[in-house]
Amino acid sequence: MNSIYLDHAATSPMHPEVINVMTKAMSEVFGNPSSIHTVGRSARKILDDARWVLAKSIGAKDNEIIVTSGGTEADNAAIFGTAYALKEKGKHIITTQIEHHAVMHACEKLEKEGFEVTYLPVDRSGRITLESFKKALRDDTILVTIMYGNNEVGTVQPIAEIGEILINHQATFHTDAVQAFGIEKLNVDELHVDLLSVSSHKLNGPKGIGFLYQRTGTPLIPISFGGSQEKKRRAGTENVPAAVGFAKAVEIAQQEIELKKEKFKTYRDLFIQQLMNDNITFEVNGNSEHTLQHVLNISFKGMEVESFLVNLDMSGVYASSGSACTAGSIDPSHVLVAMYGNNAEELRNSIRFSFGLGLTDEQIIEAAKRTSTIVKRLLN
Amino acid sequence: MVETRDPSQIRVVVGMSGGVDSSVAAYLLKQQGYDVIGIFMKNWDDTDEFGVCTATEDYDDVIKVCNQIGIPYYAVNFEKQYWDKVFTYFLEEYKAGRTPNPDVMCNKEIKFKAFLEHALKLGADYLATGHYARVEERDGETVMLRGIDQNKDQTYFLNQLSQEQLKHVMFPIGGIEKPQVRKIAEEAGLATAKKKDSTGICFIGERNFKEFLSQYLPAQPGKMETFDGKVMGTHDGLMYYTIGQRHGLGIGGDGDPWFVLGKDLERNVLYVGQGFHHEALYSTSLKAVKMGFTSNEEKPKNFSCTAKFRYRQEDTPVEVEMLEDGTAHITFAEPVRAITPGQAVVLYDGEVCLGGGTIDEVFNNNKKLTYVG
Numbered sequence: 241m242n243s244i245y246l247d248h249a250a251t252s253p254m255h256p257e258v259i260n261v262m263t264k265a266m267s268e269v270f271g272n273p274s275s276i277h278t279v280g281r282s283a284r285k286i287l288d289d290a291r292w293v294l295a296k297s298i299g300a301k302d303n304e305i306i307v308t309s310g311g312t313e314a315d316n317a318a319i320f321g322t323a324y325a326l327k328e329k330g331k332h333i334i335t336t337q338i339e340h341h342a343v344m345h346a347c348e349k350l351e352k353e354g355f356e357v358t359y360l361p362v363d364r365s366g367r368i369t370l371e372s373f374k375k376a377l378r379d380d381t382i383l384v385t386i387m388y389g390n391n392e393v394g395t396v397q398p399i400a401e402i403g404e405i406l407i408n409h410q411a412t413f414h415t416d417a418v419q420a421f422g423i424e425k426l427n428v429d430e431l432h433v434d435l436l437s438v439s440s441h442k443l444n445g446p447k448g449i450g451f452l453y454q455r456t457g458t459p460l461i462p463i464s465f466g467g468s469q470e471k472k473r474r475a476g477t478e479n480v481p482a483a484v485g486f487a488k489a490v491e492i493a494q495q496e497i498e499l500k501k502e503k504f505k506t507y508r509d510l511f512i513q514q515l516m517n518d519n520i521t522f523e524v525n526g527n528s529e530h531t532l533q534h535v536l537n538i539s540f541k542g543m544e545v546e547s548f549l550v551n552l553d554m555s556g557v558y559a560s561s562g563s564a565c566t567a568g569s570i571d572p573s574h575v576l577v578a579m580y581g582n583n584a585e586e587l588r589n590s591i592r593f594s595f596g597l598g599l600t601d602e603q604i605i606e607a608a609k610r611t612s613t614i615v616k617r618l619l620n
Numbered sequence: 621m622v623e624t625r626d627p628s629q630i631r632v633v634v635g636m637s638g639g640v641d642s643s644v645a646a647y648l649l650k651q652q653g654y655d656v657i658g659i660f661m662k663n664w665d666d667t668d669e670f671g672v673c674t675a676t677e678d679y680d681d682v683i684k685v686c687n688q689i690g691i692p693y694y695a696v697n698f699e700k701q702y703w704d705k706v707f708t709y710f711l712e713e714y715k716a717g718r719t720p721n722p723d724v725m726c727n728k729e730i731k732f733k734a735f736l737e738h739a740l741k742l743g744a745d746y747l748a749t750g751h752y753a754r755v756e757e758r759d760g761e762t763v764m765l766r767g768i769d770q771n772k773d774q775t776y777f778l779n780q781l782s783q784e785q786l787k788h789v790m791f792p793i794g795g796i797e798k799p800q801v802r803k804i805a806e807e808a809g810l811a812t813a814k815k816k817d818s819t820g821i822c823f824i825g826e827r828n829f830k831e832f833l834s835q836y837l838p839a840q841p842g843k844m845e846t847f848d849g850k851v852m853g854t855h856d857g858l859m860y861y862t863i864g865q866r867h868g869l870g871i872g873g874d875g876d877p878w879f880v881l882g883k884d885l886e887r888n889v890l891y892v893g894q895g896f897h898h899e900a901l902y903s904t905s906l907k908a909v910k911m912g913f914t915s916n917e918e919k920p921k922n923f924s925c926t927a928k929f930r931y932r933q934e935d936t937p938v939e940v941e942m943l944e945d946g947t948a949h950i951t952f953a954e955p956v957r958a959i960t961p962g963q964a965v966v967l968y969d970g971e972v973c974l975g976g977g978t979i980d981e982v983f984n985n986n987k988k989l990t991y992v993g
Contacts, residue, residue: 551743553694554742554743
């Protein structure tokens with residue numbers, strides 16, 4: 241039985257070309273980019289080349305890119321860095337109820353430190369409204385952090401519109417674009433964002449690397465201390481081979497973005513169509529208009545997610561239920577809670593399928609068929 | 621049902637706690653060629669202020685062991701069911717002045733019910749656990765036998781399992797003695813080989829019992845009295861004491877040590893008396909409720925067998941009289957000390973565990989001991 245990986249929003253396989261350039265970098269360039277000698281300079285050269293690719297992919301300048309250990313660090317650096325830098329101007333932060341934990345838990349920590357956080361609610365499709373945002377915005381708001389596309393249900397927020405509202409406001413505008421980057425074309429000027437987080441491993445790059453875009457002039461207090469790498473914004477010797485691989489992954493993603501969108505849209509339709517052919521009762525969670533095409537979150541009437549996922553695994557279909565859980569803890573997804581309320585059945589019966597590199601139409605149909613078989617068996 | 625299939629065609633879900641017993645259970649089944657899946661069950665959340673949770677550490681051990689054995693692993697959460705079916709009962713019993721046995725209830729309602737159902741949903745043929753007990757096919761039925769290691773035998777806690785449950789159960793280490801289990805784990809290099817056995821009630825763990833209980837039930841201190849009405853001191857709350865208990869009374873003076881003889885819930889008084897063999901601690905029969913049997917065969921109205929009234933106690937010969945309402949009157953061959961309402965009475969015919977019930981009332985020569993609860 242061939243296995244079908246439909247959990248690309250959790251992490252994705254590395255592209256063969258990424259592995260190639262990294263292998264080359266690892267075997268040929270080992271220097272420390274901060275060293276003043278020839279070996280160091282050759283490392284610096286490929287790091288700078290990589291940084292340039294990263295910057296260009298979002299319409300930024302290369303000195304606006306802080307390379308981090310991943311999306312979580314980028315989010316943390318943005319949120320704590322801004323809050324500490326602007327605390328004299330106010331203590332108010334605006335975010336949403338559906339952020340990734342890397343944002344949500346950072347905001348909760350700041351609340352404990354005396355900052356005041358507004359968590360904007362979302363509608364049943366997972367979208368905030370501009371009205372509620374405008375209502376929440378105050379003169380002493382110093383940070384607005386709202387994710388671009390949701391990792392669990394795929395819903396895309398009106399980032400450019402929010403950015404526009406904030407043009408003449410003191411607040412720094414951050415967006416967590418970890419799930420959207422490589423799927424949607426992002427331009428920091430069109431979005432009017434000051435900070436933007438990205439992770440490599442979601443788009444077929446290596447794990448352990450990401451970046452934070454910092455618009456020139458946006459104040460940030462560093463949260464790690466040590467050497468003066470990344471213009472003193474992020475201490476620690478750079479992970480050069482990973483940066484090279486990351487840049488290659490970004491380059492490929494940029495070229496294929498439209499193609500991928502089309503492809504993932506087809507996958508969604510095929511998957512849904514197959515479930516309908518099999519007479520399965522289900523609802524798609526999220527927003528049909530404003531969505532990341534690679535995330536397909538489905539609520540299956542009468543199902544229980546725990547045994548469902550294990551059965552999917554045993555049938556060779558690898559999916560997940562929103563956020564990853566530990567030791568059998570089933571804190572219901574805060575995203576679904578925000579969308580449907582505390583006692584909704586969607587909290588217990590929703591599965592996220594997410595698409596990416598290396599899939600075929602046939603595999604998608606096969607995965608949907610196996611899903612149907614399990615649903616029918618368990619509902620009997 | 622006698623298995624004729626090749627083990628590789630038989631899927632067994634092993635309930636893994638992160639301890640050495642269930643680790644070895646999974647290991648042995650894998651060695652025997654079964655299609656084994658390890659599942660960790662989370663029933664209780666004890667996450668502290670630093671985010672440390674026993675379950676997380678135990679699940680980490682399950683992951684290590686499953687990777688060593690080469691089997692898939694998953695986790696499942698039964699916190700809600702556990703709270704509703706086991707913990708609520710546990711508190712209710714304490715409120716009623718009795719001493720509950722949550723492990724018996726957990727086996728009946730969670731491990732071999734909710735968890736068994738979960739395993740069957742995953743296409744499992746059997747659910748295996750690391751209990752010290754055995755199952756065997758006899759005349760078309762599955763019988764439950766004591767574990768070979770008499771010191772570790774856990775049938776006392778499994779007495780409420782029905783024939784339907786037992787049909788789907790495997791106890792891979794029931795035929796092995798504990799030291800041998802450790803040895804197998806060590807030889808296989810399992811991560812849990814040297815892990816300390818858990819003690820006490822699972823959700824309380826190593827913590828202070830009094831402190832734990834006081835978080836859920838208000839403690840009402842009161843007087844400690846002898847049956848003659850002599851006040852001997854104060855108690856911290858009746859729920860903290862169990863019949864026959866010696867420690868924690870704090871009564872000094874001359875003569876034999878003091879023991880808990882009983883409770884008066886209405887007056888909030890703890891009865892105490894001197895001497896391990898105080899006559900008030902002895903009884904000759906009991907009434908058991910919620911009787912359940914491991915066999916579907918109809919029981920005669922009267923029968924003789926042996927019984928245990930608490931875990932790891934020697935068997936006592938008894939006469940059982942089944943009553944119409946599913947209760948039983950059980951008469952002992954000789955007086956037994958410190959029988960405690962709320963605990964299980966478990967019946968045996970030689971090696972076979974017949975079933976059991978919950979001790980409800982206790983009698984001495986047909987006179988009900990009103991003070992034991």
